[in-house]
Amino acid sequence: MASARILAVDDSPTILEMIKAILLQGGYEVITAMDGAEALETARAEMPDLILLDVMLPKLDGYRVCRLLKFDQKYKGIPIIMLTAKTEEQAMATGIRTGANQYLTKPIEPERLLGAVAEELQKAQG
Amino acid sequence: MVNDGSSLSKDLTPEQFKRFRDYIHQHSGIYLEESKSDSLRISLITRATRFGFAALDDYFKLLSTDESEFNELMNLVTINETSFFRFPAQFEALRQFIVPEIVEAKPETQRSFRVWSAGCSTGEEPYSASMTLLDSGLEGLGYKLEVFGTDVSTNALERAKAGVYPSRALLNIPHSVATRFFEPTPEGHRVADRARRLVDFQFHNLIKEPYPLGLMGNWDVIFCRNVTIYFKLESTRRVVDNFFNSLNPGGYLFIGHSETLTSISDRFEPVEVGGVFLYRKPQQRHTSFARVVEQRRGESRRPLAKQTDAAVRVGRRDRVRSAPPGAIVDERTGVAEKADIPGLIVSARKASEEGRSKDVLKIVEDVLAVDPSNAEVYLLAAYSHADSGDLQTALEECKRSIVLDPLSAAAHYVLGIIYQRQSEPERALQEFRRTIYLDADFVLAHFNMANIHRAKGVKLEACRSYENALRSLYRTPEGEWTWFLGGFRPDLLAQTCERSLLECRKKA
Numbered sequence: 001m002a003s004a005r006i007l008a009v010d011d012s013p014t015i016l017e018m019i020k021a022i023l024l025q026g027g028y029e030v031i032t033a034m035d036g037a038e039a040l041e042t043a044r045a046e047m048p049d050l051i052l053l054d055v056m057l058p059k060l061d062g063y064r065v066c067r068l069l070k071f072d073q074k075y076k077g078i079p080i081i082m083l084t085a086k087t088e089e090q091a092m093a094t095g096i097r098t099g100a101n102q103y104l105t106k107p108i109e110p111e112r113l114l115g116a117v118a119e120e121l122q123k124a125q126g
Numbered sequence: 127m128v129n130d131g132s133s134l135s136k137d138l139t140p141e142q143f144k145r146f147r148d149y150i151h152q153h154s155g156i157y158l159e160e161s162k163s164d165s166l167r168i169s170l171i172t173r174a175t176r177f178g179f180a181a182l183d184d185y186f187k188l189l190s191t192d193e194s195e196f197n198e199l200m201n202l203v204t205i206n207e208t209s210f211f212r213f214p215a216q217f218e219a220l221r222q223f224i225v226p227e228i229v230e231a232k233p234e235t236q237r238s239f240r241v242w243s244a245g246c247s248t249g250e251e252p253y254s255a256s257m258t259l260l261d262s263g264l265e266g267l268g269y270k271l272e273v274f275g276t277d278v279s280t281n282a283l284e285r286a287k288a289g290v291y292p293s294r295a296l297l298n299i300p301h302s303v304a305t306r307f308f309e310p311t312p313e314g315h316r317v318a319d320r321a322r323r324l325v326d327f328q329f330h331n332l333i334k335e336p337y338p339l340g341l342m343g344n345w346d347v348i349f350c351r352n353v354t355i356y357f358k359l360e361s362t363r364r365v366v367d368n369f370f371n372s373l374n375p376g377g378y379l380f381i382g383h384s385e386t387l388t389s390i391s392d393r394f395e396p397v398e399v400g401g402v403f404l405y406r407k408p409q410q411r412h413t414s415f416a417r418v419v420e421q422r423r424g425e426s427r428r429p430l431a432k433q434t435d436a437a438v439r440v441g442r443r444d445r446v447r448s449a450p451p452g453a454i455v456d457e458r459t460g461v462a463e464k465a466d467i468p469g470l471i472v473s474a475r476k477a478s479e480e481g482r483s484k485d486v487l488k489i490v491e492d493v494l495a496v497d498p499s500n501a502e503v504y505l506l507a508a509y510s511h512a513d514s515g516d517l518q519t520a521l522e523e524c525k526r527s528i529v530l531d532p533l534s535a536a537a538h539y540v541l542g543i544i545y546q547r548q549s550e551p552e553r554a555l556q557e558f559r560r561t562i563y564l565d566a567d568f569v570l571a572h573f574n575m576a577n578i579h580r581a582k583g584v585k586l587e588a589c590r591s592y593e594n595a596l597r598s599l600y601r602t603p604e605g606e607w608t609w610f611l612g613g614f615r616p617d618l619l620a621q622t623c624e625r626s627l628l629e630c631r632k633k634a
């Protein structure tokens with residue numbers, strides 16, 4: 001089976017490189033985007049198997065990108081993992097939902113990231 | 127002169143048409159095309175006959191002096207066509223996307239959600255908005271919901287307030303909505319009290335400026351659908367401008383699905399939500415602190431003015447209340463004391479790590495009020511702005527920081543990152559070189575240089591930089607640069623370098 005294709009989105013080139021390295025190590029194919037608008041466009045054009053989405057993004061923040069995709073019949077099936085700092089997770093507790101499949105809090109550890117990716121991919125297939 | 131109307135000429139001459147058209151246009155913004163001449167004629171004759179005028183010119187005299195008669199005529203002229211949940215995708219977008227987005231950005235203390243339906247006709251639109259808000263679950267979170275409907279047609283407003291509709295008005299709405307939000311009465315289907323109590327109606331002419339204060343501000347969403355279609359372009363521009371000013375930052379304007387803001391306003395940001403185009407008022411852009419200080423410098427030639435200004439600015443009550451934890455703020459003046467600055471910077475860094483840009487900027491402002499040449503907080507501001515995508519302001523703050531402290535490796539590194547994100551690799555490389563010149567073991571500068579070289583296809587240079595990064599990393603596994611790792615562990619950076627190095631060597 002072809003390896004899953006993952007869209008990784010982060011505005012920091014440094015962090016994007018590191019996430020990319022982890023995913024490549026996990027045997028995944030990786031495409032990237034650096035802001036919310038680019039993420040949306042790439043997601044729509046490329047139909048990735050999963051999206052790793054940072055919350056703090058220029059142009060459109062991660063929450064909005066997530067909601068826009070989850071709102072759309074065509075894309076709502078793509079699993080989305082949001083990468084957040086602690087306070088953002090607290091913000092989630094206000095009861096407003098983005099429809100993301102999972103939240104990973106920073107600092108991100110490679111094993112945890114790969115674990116979450118594998119889990120969501122499996123769920124999406126099953 | 128007064129007769130039973132039988133002698134009223136039933137013709138509307140082109141001159142008369144123009145006269146009425148221009149008057150209506152001037153006073154309501156509605157511009158009637160030639161093709162509407164006949165329907166205008168019928169409306170005019172209906173009204174003129176009622177007063178027994180022998181000539182339409184006589185009716186014009188009344189019309190131009192009597193505002194209530196003008197409103198009567200407008201009731202006939204405007205077309206009040208509307209329906210519940212007209213273009214349902216917009217209401218779906220409101221419930222599922224707009225409401226959560228706006229609420230999330232609102233400060234904890236501001237628990238209200240306000241919708242204005244401008245040109246609400248007989249009320250279907252504001253009631254639909256009310257039902258949508260009720261279904262969004264906001265009330266459960268303690269939000270106060272308000273919907274306001276305005277129109278120029280007093281007839282339409284009467285019917286809107288009555289809120290009783292014939293069966294055919296409910297034909298196209300989901301059964302569950304019909305059963306939950308309407309109750310049958312002998313007169314028709316009455317909007318249930320729970321949906322009704324959010325809604326208020328008022329007469330308002332969108333063309334008449336200035337708008338009453340109550341309308342000018344604090345709206346989260348404005349509907350103005352299928353209203354401006356008869357307006358002249360210039361009037362529409364003014365109306366849309368007023369909407370822009372009345373919306374909260376981040377608020378949305380809903381227009382008819384066949385309408386567009388192209389060539390009307392470029393102040394809004396078009397957003398596509400599941401096939402629906404909506405218009406968002408952008409969140410405010412920041413002015414750089416560097417620029418504010420420049421301005422203050424200018425003012426300081428009038429020393430007194432500067433002092434009061436600063437005191438007023440920092441001394442505001444809300445500023446005192448919002449002071450970050452750890453800051454000691456003088457009760458009387460609200461000004462932070464110089465000795466607290468290190469503590470403030472620690473909390474700013476923590477806020478920055480946790481992505482709380484707003485808090486960072488607040489602390490920066492507090493520090494600069496006491497110490498306007500603190501290079502470190504300028505750098506923190508730069509980093510925060512870059513984080514929220516405002517690269518231009520970030521650049522200004524960062525340059526300011528470098529002017530104040532030219533030997534800061536971190537400041538050159540941040541400048542490099544900003545250039546990198548602005549797609550200026552050469553400038554970025556130069557700043558990373560400067561960073562390394564100031565701190566040879568600034569691992570991330572080596573790492574980002576390597577990435578830029580690799581992207582340019584300069585494999586040998588890339589390999590060298592990855593090697594340098596690894597060497598520095600082993601030498602000094604922790605340094606000023608670790609802070610910029612965004613919560614990732616340095617060993618992950620080592621793995622990334624090793625992996626990239628292997629790849630580059632393969633291809634080189």
Ligand SMILES: C[S@@+](CC[C@H](N)C(=O)[O-])C[C@H]1O[C@@H](n2cnc3c(N)ncnc32)[C@H](O)[C@@H]1O
Pocket residue numbers: 154155156204205206207208209212244245246247248251276277278279282330331332333350351352353382
């Ligand atoms: C076709 S209806 C649209 C109703 C509703 N917004 C919808 O889309 O279903 C147009 C409404 O705009 C109102 N209108 C026209 N000119 C106006 C003005 N200058 N100020 C306020 N309302 C106006 C009319 O009275 C009419 O009720």
